[in-house]
Amino acid sequence: MGAFATGILLFGITLVYGATGAFEITQIQQALDVKKVYSMPLFNTGLLLIIVGLSFKVSAAPFHFWSPDVYEGSPTLVTAFMATVVKTAGFGAFYKLFVMGFGPETPYWSMTIAVLAALTMTVGNLSALRQKSMKRMMAYSSISHAGYLMMGLLSGAAGSKGLFLYLVAYVMATIAVFSVFMLVNKDDDIAGGHFSAFSGIGKSNPVAAFILALSMLSLAGIPITAGFFGKFFLFTGAFTNFPWLVGVAVINSAISIYYYFRVIVEMYFNEVADPEKFVIPNTYRLVMLLAALTLIGLAFVPEQVLALVP
Template identity: 45%
Template sequence: MRELIHQAFQLKELLLLTGLGLIALLAEIFNFRKLLFPIILLGLAGVIATCVLDWKSPDGDRFFFSNMLNVNHYALGFTIVIALVSIFWFLMSEKYFTDETNLTDHFALVLFALVGAFLMVSYSNLVMLFLGIETLSIPLYVLVGSKKNDLASNESAFKYFLMGAFASGFLLFGITLIYGVSGSFDLVQIAAYVSKNPGAIPPLFYAGGLLMLVGMSFKVSAAPFHFWAPDVYQGAPTVITAFMATVVKTAAFGAFFRLFWVAFNQAGAEWSHIMWVMAAATLLIGNITAVFQRSVKRMLAYSSIAHAGFMFIAILAMSKTSGSAILYYACAYSLSSLTAFLVLYLLMQNRAGDDSIDSFNGLVKKNPLLAGSMTIALLSLSGIPPLAGFFAKYFIFVSAINQGFYWLVGIAILGSLIGVYYYFKIIIAMFFRSDSDNGPVTIPSDQKALLFVLSLLILILGLLPGVIINLL
């Protein structure tokens, strides 16, 4: 017991996140709701700071709680990205917490989801993976449905819950089969089992791996398990959608990659064909369907599926640079996507909730900052240099070409072009079309600053990609 407590204090990131969640719950009782917001921001900054302090080169395993968690550089890197994006997300959604819902337990839900995210990127045991995913998902089911009077929000919460539970079932089933064959939940032990028994691994193991693949694909919304994503993204309150598209996706890919990198690295060839098809399908379905959307929110949902396809390639083309490639992609995509969602959110406030492409008409004249940030975000999402999104794609291409997936690169190129097509629809609407019937667009000054900082970060990350790519 004492050892456990000692370790809990060693793992300050987890302690801080859980502590923040508990403080958020207490805020209502002890009536310091006004202080809560700065406390959370400080706490998240603290998480980043502790990650930086724990960063001791060279990279080494740091096991906690009898090998349940392994907080190595990979985990720390993902935690930094998650915490950073969360800070921006909180700054963006202050209005959601004050105006749209009046309950501080929403803060607590988000923070507990972050605890889940942390577990997901630092697990070293399949049980911990499952726990992390559930800790992340259950608060999200509630948050998606937090617009209680809105039918779409309720529907999407229900859909998300049903699908999520289904996926968890698959995952759990897969974990059981893997355990049955290898006799362990531990990633390292599973990997050892695979390398010790080359050619003699029973099919049950692969069945387990496939079921886990299905479960994880649900979570990252990769085709053909993506059907929940557009409806849920559209129905959920915009800020929650932004949270799901950025923080949750980052965590899910962190977990996904770790599973295949540590545990299944040697066994990968068996399901690489299936993953190839899934990656190609995700890229094409995500991008092609996005073209036909009139609602920008829904379009961004499909675009997030398409980007999942890109990150999927990094998992398929497993090499020693894939980890940093996926971290960079997650970071670049999260920042760009968050900016796009922020612009959309601010615009929807001025347009009575209208999120069609037409609501962007002539935005450059009405609010150049909003239009400029959106342009930077969309150019980054399309992968135009020198913005962050370009390097993200570049690193994916490098790992794919390195492993000889030439046709997949061809499909990815096609996907990017289709991506340009629908991202540019918004740019053209903002710069080219004129808007006569809608009023002016005003945004609060703190959001202006946030937009500016985010755009700048996208540019800086693009000019100095070494900052992240050299981490791992």
Template identity: 50%
Template sequence: MTSIILLTSFGIINLFVGFMKSKRILLPLALLFLLAVLGANLLQWNDTQSYFNNMLTIDNYAVGFTGIMVLSTLLILPFSQRYITEQDDNIAEFYSLLLFSLVGAIMMVSYENLLMLFIGIEILSIAMYVLAGSNKKSIRSNEASLKYFLMGSFFTGILLFGIVLIYGATGSFDITRIAGAAQRAESVEGVMFGLGMLLIVAGISFKIAAAPFHFWTPDVYEGTPTLFTTFMSTVVKTAGVAAFYKLMASAFGASYATWYPTLVAITVLTLLVGNIGAAVQTNMKRMLAYSSISHAGYLLMALIALNERSESSIFFYSLAYSVASIASFGVLKLVTVQRDDETFEAFNGLGKSNPMLAFAMTVSMLSLAGIPLTAGFFGKFFIFSSVIEGGDMIWLVVAALILAAVGIYYYFKVIIAMYMHPAGNFAPVKVSSLVSVVLIIITALTIILGIAPALASDIL
């Protein structure tokens, strides 16, 4: 709860600071705010507290995933230096919206009541609708915002309808009471309960870009300014998956046999669409969008397994994926802004002109592909282990491994462009000291977690 209060307060303070003539103080101030929130969050470890008549509970699960989301935002913000340098009039509003959206994300990982889950989703989503269209001069940004808003509103209605049906079947929004009622759902109430679960699964699947509810993702990711696409791909997905797992494990665990086939179908389709879709892209940003869809599929595998390893697997994978995605989107932002090209050709010769950028991008691509000695390898290993432990879903792991091999193909297209193609007329990419430090930290973290995964895998 301390994190929510601090983020809300800091967001409001940041808006007032934005009235100052110079904008240079905004970035260090926002980073300082996030460091304070991260510290306050860690102080709540092993100190479970409930609020609002048990509608919100801050436990180790909430603290862990909040830590990933705040850390991700802390690593994303340095890439916004260009907004400061160019004296963008709206930079204070951008930072405040990111802080406010984190409030919604924290509510999504700490809810104990479906109403609190809905409020958290709406706080997060509304901020993202605005940020998606923040580049007012870009038609693609305006299109992305409108498409995200319309589709998001539609699926929010579906989610809300599902919540209402669950309330009608159980008489409660509390996930503990719903879990108890799920064991005796029969006849008309049973049908209502099952339909409610199905609608909620569809609503949350949209939020995490799982197929067949992924159709908005490539266009929205491509049109949204890269800084906010990074936030969307990491923080929003982490919050959505963590909320999804908590809901299915705590509220609908007794109905596992009912929702299991649906989620298996969604997972397989997500892996297939994400990996095959990414393999045929020529635009780097769209490739990362389809890649994000495929990673939602890997995360859903742990949810399907629903055993004692699932929680820690999702936590580690979310951390590994978030760190690698921030590096890849960060380098993409630097390259595309200065070379005015979003295709793979924009990375030609980067290995010679900018060795540090190329190395950071290489490590992030290897991690996303699941290559050993990177965090992504153990992320996939823990996910697959949790599924294998179930015993009857080996075929799913085999299918995921085959599709992961497809992932190696499209991730290596970037590496080949950087080291094996000449730069041509492209000049070296300019990188600030702050961004260089952040990329070094991210790269080191990816490698460290790939060598000593126990540093994070045993937290939850």
């Protein structure tokens, strides 16, 4: 599926080259200004194929269908890599091309991405409600967050700060979640990834439970968390041109609270007779601590962090 998406992406790049005669973004920008290629069907088709190809990479609906099965069937470390590094690279490409590259000269692509964003967050959140596996739930959660992140592309360069803050908060929270998951599900099997595996760890492993709860609250966008401030900046940036999309995003954020809190309820309120107490290796402890401190830092000083973004 990755090769198929790459083929679509390369075909789109080829069509853009055919219309502009350039591969470099600066030269493409000149072609947009001088040749007015944004009115050419060849260029528009290429742009659409690039959007489709990158949407596959970031698991945006309706090109997300490969993601849940791959996330669940892969080793947890690989799943964490796909949910963080691959998604970050995909949105880096999106931002480089559609904000810094094509920019306001081709405004029609904004509506295409807005529709994809609304569809992506809705499909991701509604599908996550029905999951019993932690990894499948996180797969659909990752899909929904792709929808929120796409909103950061709709505010131009001004939206870069919100996109950066939200992406960092999402990546750190996801790393923390999968770190705890690997401790709970030592055998890394599908059966061990059920929500019930987290029952009682609020008492047996309070440090791991706290970090997991903090991450879930941030992913849900609960106020005074890093995820909340990330969503706030994304939503305010997109509101001027796409108020309807912000409304859809707010509704989806409310929906997501249910399945994120489901994990917290399992940890603290569903007790088991003899909960397993696992030892946290130093490597895991370091990763979880760095992720938690980053989330706390983003929550308390978001403006200072945004000041670092050029």
